[in-house]
Amino acid sequence: xxxTAIAAILLSAAGLAAEDKPVRIFMYSEYxxxxxxxxxxxRTGYTLDVQLYEAQxxxxxxxxxxxxxxxxxxxxxxxxxxxxxxxxxxxxLDQALIPNKANVGKQFLDTAFDKGNTYSYPYFWGxxxxxxxxxxxxxxxxWAWVMDPAKAPGPFTLLDEARTTLGSxxxxxxxxxxxxxxxxxxxxxxxxGAAKHSPKCLGFAGxxxxxxxxxxxxAVVAMVYNGDAARGIADKPGLxxxxxxxxxxxxxxxxxxxxxxxxxxxxxxxxxxLLDAEVAAQNANFIQYASPVEAAKPKIKPELLNNPxxxxxxxxxxxxxxxxxxxxxxxxxxxAWTSVKSQ
Amino acid sequence: MASHLVVDGYLTTRPRLYGRGGLLxxxxxxxxxxFLFAPLGGLAGLAFxxxxxxxxxxxxxxWANLTRLAGWDEFGFSWSHLTILWRSVWLATVTTLxxxxxxxxxxxxxxxxxxxxRPLLLALVMVPSCVNLVIRTYAWQxxxxxxxxxxxxxxxxxxxxxxAALYPxxxxxxxxxxxxxxxxxxxxxxxxxERLDWSLVEAARDLHAGRWRTFRHGILxxxxxxxxxxxxxxxxxxxxxxxxSDMLGGAKFLLVGNLIxxxxxxxxxxxxxxxxxxxxxxxxxxxxxxxxxxxxREAPHHGARR
Amino acid sequence: xxxxxxxxxxxxxIGLAILYIPLLAVGILSFNATRYGQQWGGFTTAWxxxxxTNDAILAAAWNSLLVGVASTVIATVLGTLLALxxxxxxxxxxxxxxxxxxxxxxxxxxxIILAIALVGAxxxxxEWWAVFKPGLVTLIVAHATFQISFVTLVVSSxxxTIGRDQVEAARDLYANTGQIWLRVLLPQLxxxxxxxxxxxxxxxxxxxxxxxxxSGPDAxxxxxxxxxSVRRGVTPEIHALSTIIVAGTMLAIxxxxxMQARRDAKPTE
Numbered sequence: 001x002x003x004t005a006i007a008a009i010l011l012s013a014a015g016l017a018a019e020d021k022p023v024r025i026f027m028y029s030e031y032x033x034x035x036x037x038x039x040x041x042x043r044t045g046y047t048l049d050v051q052l053y054e055a056q057x058x059x060x061x062x063x064x065x066x067x068x069x070x071x072x073x074x075x076x077x078x079x080x081x082x083x084x085x086x087x088x089x090x091x092x093l094d095q096a097l098i099p100n101k102a103n104v105g106k107q108f109l110d111t112a113f114d115k116g117n118t119y120s121y122p123y124f125w126g127x128x129x130x131x132x133x134x135x136x137x138x139x140x141x142x143w144a145w146v147m148d149p150a151k152a153p154g155p156f157t158l159l160d161e162a163r164t165t166l167g168s169x170x171x172x173x174x175x176x177x178x179x180x181x182x183x184x185x186x187x188x189x190x191x192x193g194a195a196k197h198s199p200k201c202l203g204f205a206g207x208x209x210x211x212x213x214x215x216x217x218x219a220v221v222a223m224v225y226n227g228d229a230a231r232g233i234a235d236k237p238g239l240x241x242x243x244x245x246x247x248x249x250x251x252x253x254x255x256x257x258x259x260x261x262x263x264x265x266x267x268x269x270x271x272x273x274l275l276d277a278e279v280a281a282q283n284a285n286f287i288q289y290a291s292p293v294e295a296a297k298p299k300i301k302p303e304l305l306n307n308p309x310x311x312x313x314x315x316x317x318x319x320x321x322x323x324x325x326x327x328x329x330x331x332x333x334x335x336a337w338t339s340v341k342s343q
Numbered sequence: 344m345a346s347h348l349v350v351d352g353y354l355t356t357r358p359r360l361y362g363r364g365g366l367l368x369x370x371x372x373x374x375x376x377x378f379l380f381a382p383l384g385g386l387a388g389l390a391f392x393x394x395x396x397x398x399x400x401x402x403x404x405x406w407a408n409l410t411r412l413a414g415w416d417e418f419g420f421s422w423s424h425l426t427i428l429w430r431s432v433w434l435a436t437v438t439t440l441x442x443x444x445x446x447x448x449x450x451x452x453x454x455x456x457x458x459x460x461r462p463l464l465l466a467l468v469m470v471p472s473c474v475n476l477v478i479r480t481y482a483w484q485x486x487x488x489x490x491x492x493x494x495x496x497x498x499x500x501x502x503x504x505x506x507a508a509l510y511p512x513x514x515x516x517x518x519x520x521x522x523x524x525x526x527x528x529x530x531x532x533x534x535x536x537e538r539l540d541w542s543l544v545e546a547a548r549d550l551h552a553g554r555w556r557t558f559r560h561g562i563l564x565x566x567x568x569x570x571x572x573x574x575x576x577x578x579x580x581x582x583x584x585x586x587x588s589d590m591l592g593g594a595k596f597l598l599v600g601n602l603i604x605x606x607x608x609x610x611x612x613x614x615x616x617x618x619x620x621x622x623x624x625x626x627x628x629x630x631x632x633x634x635x636x637x638x639x640r641e642a643p644h645h646g647a648r649r
Numbered sequence: 650x651x652x653x654x655x656x657x658x659x660x661x662x663i664g665l666a667i668l669y670i671p672l673l674a675v676g677i678l679s680f681n682a683t684r685y686g687q688q689w690g691g692f693t694t695a696w697x698x699x700x701x702t703n704d705a706i707l708a709a710a711w712n713s714l715l716v717g718v719a720s721t722v723i724a725t726v727l728g729t730l731l732a733l734x735x736x737x738x739x740x741x742x743x744x745x746x747x748x749x750x751x752x753x754x755x756x757x758x759x760x761i762i763l764a765i766a767l768v769g770a771x772x773x774x775x776e777w778w779a780v781f782k783p784g785l786v787t788l789i790v791a792h793a794t795f796q797i798s799f800v801t802l803v804v805s806s807x808x809x810t811i812g813r814d815q816v817e818a819a820r821d822l823y824a825n826t827g828q829i830w831l832r833v834l835l836p837q838l839x840x841x842x843x844x845x846x847x848x849x850x851x852x853x854x855x856x857x858x859x860x861x862x863x864s865g866p867d868a869x870x871x872x873x874x875x876x877x878s879v880r881r882g883v884t885p886e887i888h889a890l891s892t893i894i895v896a897g898t899m900l901a902i903x904x905x906x907x908m909q910a911r912r913d914a915k916p917t918e
Contacts, residue, residue, distance in 0.1 A: 024866050029877040051866050052877035057608035060398075062862060065768040066775075070783060070866050083611070086397035155507075160594050162609060186418060196595050203511045203593015208882045209484075216688075218489045218508045228881075235688075327396045334610045335416035335423075341597040342423040348739070360738050367734025368748070371727040371797050378794045379755060382766035445664040452661035455653050463906045465844070470898050471668045472851035474675060474891045475875050481883050482671035485678060490688070522667045526851070529664075530844050531806050537840065538810040568809035572802050575756060576848075583759045603759050604858075613765070620762035627757035628750055635749065 022049040023266035026059055026258075027075035031124075033286035040273055046266045056080060063089045069260035072267035075123055078113040078252045079163070082325040085119060090256040092118050097268035100275035105294035108252060112322065120254035121271055122292035124284070127250050127312065127320060128164050128207075129243045131214050131229040132221040141242040143172035145221045147191050149198030154220030157213055158195065160204035162337035163323050164249050165192060165223065171246045171321070178324045182332055189336035193343055204341075214239060227289045230309050241309035243316050250320035252292065383624075390618035398611030408618035424602070431599040434588065435581035438520040439528075442577045443570075445521065446528035450536040450569075453529075461537070468529050476523060480590045483519050484510060487591075511593030519587040527576040535569025571638045579627055599623055672895055679888035696885040697893075706874065706890055713871040716785060716860075717853040720792035725846040727793070728800025729838070733830075735801075736808045752802065755795040760858035767791045768862045783865030791863045792853045799852060800845035807841025 023046045025032070037048040053059040056076050060083070063074070068089055076084060084090045095101070101109070101121055108122040130141050137145065137153040144151040146158055147169055159165050167177040169188035179185055195201055202219055210222035211232040224232075229241035255274065257267045273279055281299035284291035290310050291297075297305065304310055312320070326333060347356055390408060393401045414424050453464045471479065487493060487509035497503045509515055544561035552560065563570070585600035603623065606616025679697070683690030700706055735748055755763065767787075774781040781787055811834070819833045857872040864873060871890075878884055 028880055029874075030881045049866060051869070052874065053861075054876040054880055055608060057611065058861060060611065061607050064399075065765065065862055066772045067783070083397040086395075087399050157593075160589075182417060201593075201595070203595045205594065206880065208880065209590075212882070213508075216489055216508070217506055235683075325397070330610075331394070331612070332417040334612070335418060335421075338416070338427075338597065338602070339418070339421055339423050341595070341601070342427050357739070361740075364734045364738025364740065367730045367738075371731035371801070372748075372751070374727060375751065375755070375794060375797060378767060378770050378790060379763075380751070382770040383754070383758070383762075385769055386762065386766055445660060445667070448657045448660040449664045451653055452657050455657075459906070459909050462840075462843075462909075463902060466847075466898075466902045467665070468668065469847050469851060470895060470902070471672055473854060473894050473898050474672060475872055476855050477857075477872075477875055477879055478675060478883065478887060478891050479671040481879070482674035482678070486670055486674045518667065522671060525664060525668060527848065530848055531803055534803060534807045534841050534844055535810055538807070565810070568806040572806040575753065576799070576802065579757050600759060604761050607761050607765065617762070617765070620759050624754070624758050624762070628753065631753050631757070632746075632750070635746075 020047070021263045021266060022047040023073065023263050023270045024049045024051055024071045025073040025075065025270060026051045026053060026071040028052065028054075031075065031287060033283045035286075036274075036279060036283060039279065040270065043273065044266070044269045046263070046269060048270070060084065060087075060089065063087075063258070068258045069262060071258045072261040072263045073270050074256045074258055075253050076256060078111065078120075078254055079323045079325060081113045081120055081254060081256070082327075084256065089259050090119050091259050091261070091264075093120075093257060093271070094268055097265075098272045098275065100272045100277075103275050103277050103280070103293045103295035105292050108292035111252070112324065114254070120256045121275060123253045123255050123274065124287060124289040125250065125252040125292055126226045126289050126310075127243060127248055128159060128161075128168070128223065128225050129229070129241060129248045130221055131211060131224045131232060131239060131241045133214060133217070134238070134240050136220045141244045143168055143244045143246055145244075146223055147172050147195050149195055149200060152195075152198065152200045152221075155200050155202050155213075155218060157202045157205040157210040157219050157222040158192070159210065159223045159225075160206055162333060165204070166333065166337060166340070167249060167321075167323060168223070168244075171248065172244070174246075177247075177249065177321045178326065180326060180329045180332075185333060185336045189340045193340045196340065226309050227287075230288050230307065233309065243312060243319060245319075247319035247321060250317075250322055252322070383621075386617045387621055389614055390621050392614040394612040394614055398613075400613055408615045411615060412618055412622060427597050427602055428599055430596060431582055434516070434520070434598065435578050435584075438517065438524055438581045439574060439578040441517060441521050442524050442528040443532075443573065446525060446532050446573065449525075449529050450532035453533055454536045454539070465530070465533060468526050471522070472526050476586060477590075479522065480519050480587050483515065483522070483591060487515055487518075510591045511595070513592070515591040516588050519591045520581060520584065523584070523587060524577045524581055527580065528573045531572035531576060532566065532569045534572075535566040539565055567638050571634060574634065575631065582627065583623070672891075675888050676892045676895075679885055679892045681885060684882075684885060696889040700886040700889045700893075703886060705869070706871075706886060709869045709871045709874045710890060710894075712785065712788075712868055713854055716788045716792060716868075716870060717850050719789045720796055720853050721846050721850040723789070723793040724796030724800050724849050725842060728797045728845060728849075729804050729842055731797065732801045732804040732808055733834075736805065752798050755798040756802070758795075760856075763795060764791075764859040764862040767794065767859060771863060783863060784868045787863040787865070788860060788868055788870065791859050792856060795859070796849035796852060799849050800842075803845035803848060804838060804841045807838055807844075811837050 025048065027050065029052045032050060040046060040048045051071060053062070059074065059076065060080065064087060074090065098121065101117070104122060108125065109117055114120045130145060132141065132145070145153055146156045166185065166188050169191045170179050170184060171177050173188060173191065175184045175188070202213060205213070205222070207225040207228035210219070210224045211228040213219035214222045215232045215236045226241060233239045233241065255271045257264065261267045274283065275293055277293060277295035278299060280291050280293035280296035284296060284300050285304065288304060288310065291300065347354055389400065391404045393403050393405065393407065395401045412424055414420050414422060416423070449468070453461055456464060485491070489506055489508040494503070494507070494509050497509055498505055498507070503509065539562065543565065544557060547557045547561035583600045585598045585604065588596070588598055589601070603616050603619045606612045606619065680692050680694065681689055682693040731752070735745065771781045771787050815833055816829055819829050824832065855872060857876050860870050860873055864870065875883070875887055878887060
């Protein structure tokens with residue numbers, strides 16, 4: 001902070017166009033290459049101020065309690081966009097200020113959660129699947145490893161996320177991940193409930209904890225996000241990450257502009273900056289999640305591009321589904337998840 | 344004219360005492376009124392509203408949140424919420440008992456030291472609370488991990504399978520809970536124990552009272568204010584605590600704290616969250632009222648009484 | 650104090666062990682070269698160096714300290730006065746019972762409910778008074794709001810054990826009310842006030858939920874930073890900072906105790 005302040009003073013003294021208004025981005029920790037702050041400052045004159053949340057739901061709660069005038073750019077998963085628009089937490093983008101949108105891969109534009117990209121552009125994307133020790137499991141990866149106690153190859157953990165875990169159980173049972181049929185959701189919750197009560201189940205965990213249990217050898221298989229898996233595999237080569245044969249969730253985190261952003265121009269500048277091919281490549285090399293910026297690919301390290309845990313093959317991509325906002329039916333899902341976790 | 348009365352051996356009038364007392368309590372009550380009581384009243388209104396389709400609040404008033412809290416959800420009646428409540432109360436009760444069992448001896452142990460050493464030991468009890476709860480709980484995870492001495496010991500004794508960690512287990516949850524809450528038990532207990540009038544204890548002994556009766560009538564009765572404060576400061580936070588059970592118990596079972604928190608988070612159902620939260624507040628206040636009445640009955644009938 | 654049963658001491662040591670095991674683990678982790686995961690990767694002091702140059706961590710630690718001290722001072726003054734006002738006044742029974750419940754309210758209210766109530770109050774107040782924009786001021790006010798109760802509870806339990814006799818003895822010696830309060834009540838209350846303040850301070854240091862909602866972008870506290878980092882795994886820098894906080898607090902305590910011992914060692918006049 002102090003260094004950037006000194007840098008700002010030096011820059012303005014040198015007569016460069018230095019705005020002292022910062023651009024505030026609200027995101028997960030370790031989700032942007034800190035070195036980019038300097039590049040951003042040099043290119044646009046704005047200071048980058050990274051603010052952290054622990055969970056995206058918390059961010060929404062914070063915005064709802066009058067936090068919209070505190071942040072400029074928000075990072076949120078696609079699933080939440082409809083809700084954020086309905087709650088008037090975000091504002092439409094000025095498309096003319098984001099020429100770098102041309103760099104984004106086609107499959108990440110004009111998606112179901114934000115038709116025409118009125119509000120958002122993608123930041124990073126990923127999947128949730130199974131991380132496992134291949135020495136201790138046999139056969140093709142399947143959700144049965146963590147959903148069917150009889151077929152579990154050993155101790156396992158599930159993700160502590162209602163939509164992802166229940167959704168995966170639905171997919172395993174051959175249903176839609178976004179099912180609105182109460183009987184189907186109930187059946188899925190019963191399956192997860194039975195899995196939970198198995199002595200092999202080490203519980204519901206965040207992605208990091210699940211990964212740590214597999215790396216530590218305490219669990220044989222864990223349901224995790226691909227980014228955590230990639231780190232775990234780097235720690236202990238030989239472990240693997242796979243999308244189960246039944247299919248799994250694909251998620252995409254988006255950049256949006258807060259409804260009352262104090263620095264609207266800066267917010268657009270930041271989104272445009274992060275969609276720049278060079279910048280996106282540098283960021284992707286640091287974060288090690290998959291970048292939706294197609295133009296950045298030539299500059300992304302080949303070992304990342306060729307890592308199936310980060311960039312799945314086209315065949316695997318076909319088995320991936322986005323979670324959708326369920327509107328009124330989310331109450332039913334909430335009840336199902338509560339019953340899983342209470343009995 | 345107001346009648347006169349004697350306080351602290353000093354002749355005064357009731358209005359004068361009220362004036363002085365009113366001034367003393369005005370600051371705190373104004374502060375709390377503005378920032379707490381008034382907004383909590385607003386939340387009580389929210390508790391009867393409804394969640395909008397996308398999570399906002401629709402100001403349609405109904406009893407729906409109340410029946411939902413009792414257990415009627417989209418799939419008909421379920422015991423979910425009552426189970427959650429019962430589990431939380433049980434966890435908090437056992438934690439409080441464990442903390443009292445450890446905290447009482449610790450309070451005596453500290454109070455028995457030389458006066459110069461007492462603040463030092465008291466501070467020693469408080470120091471761990473300077474480290475964030477999540478950090479300490481994470482540290483318990485590491486300590487109970489499969490490659491650590493504690494797990495090796497348990498493995499070699501055959502208590503857990505080879506290569507297994509000591510968490511998530513019930514024991515781990517209680518270790519974490521006690522570790523977190525113990526300072527809040529010791530502190531208020533100590534303030535009472537330190538003031539203990541030992542002549543009363545000796546009087547009981549001189550009357551050939553048994554050990555238990557000496558303890559109960561000589562010691563416990565005198566420590567009642569501290570015991571009450573310790574119970575409240577341990578039980579109530581333990582009732583709302585869920586981070587420890589999530590991190591050391593594998594997040595397999597919801598507690599009241601989770602239920603309320605997730606209404607303001609992933610479920611985005613603020614009205615129901617407000618209803619569940621206010622229910623917990625009211626239930627706790629009723630419990631406190633009961634405790635207060637019990638303790639007033641137990642309080643010693645000597646100078647310590649107001 | 651008189652002859653305590655023998656088992657008191659070992660039980661107390663068990664209690665202390667349960668309190669200190671996690672701190673020991675934190676200390677060890679802060680010297681572990683492995684960044685993510687639990688394996689021992691060799692001894693290093695690199696995390697301390699990284700922590701010392703991490704502006705975000707230092708700023709958060711400073712904010713936490715500032716908020717903790719300021720809110721504790723406010724809460725200790727208001728809370729102690731409240732306890733005195735309630736105890737030293739012959740209030741009618743209904744009033745005493747009512748205020749008893751009011752004092753317990755912040756203790757029994759779940760964090761998240763407190764947080765929502767406080768942000769609500771600040772949002773309304775902000776309409777008239779810009780001071781209530783999310784930041785250090787709101788953090789301090791919010792923390793003090795729930796701390797008052799904890800101070801009052803601890804001080805009250807101390808007040809209840811202070812006998813009337815000393816006050817009456819002082820009165821017999823023609824002490825006036827001010828002298829009684831300053832020279833008789835206050836010194837006897839001091840351990841209670843200190844205990845209450847300590848309790849309040851640690852609660853402030855540990856608070857996440859309320860802080861998350863009432864803080865603004867310029868007022869990140871340590872718990873906010875820590876909770877945010879948990880998602881990607883607690884970093885050893887946080888462990889290093891925690892170790893320094895514990896070590897620093899310990900040193901301060903030992904220093905105070907040492908000075909006390911020296912003062913006591915001097916021949917009494």
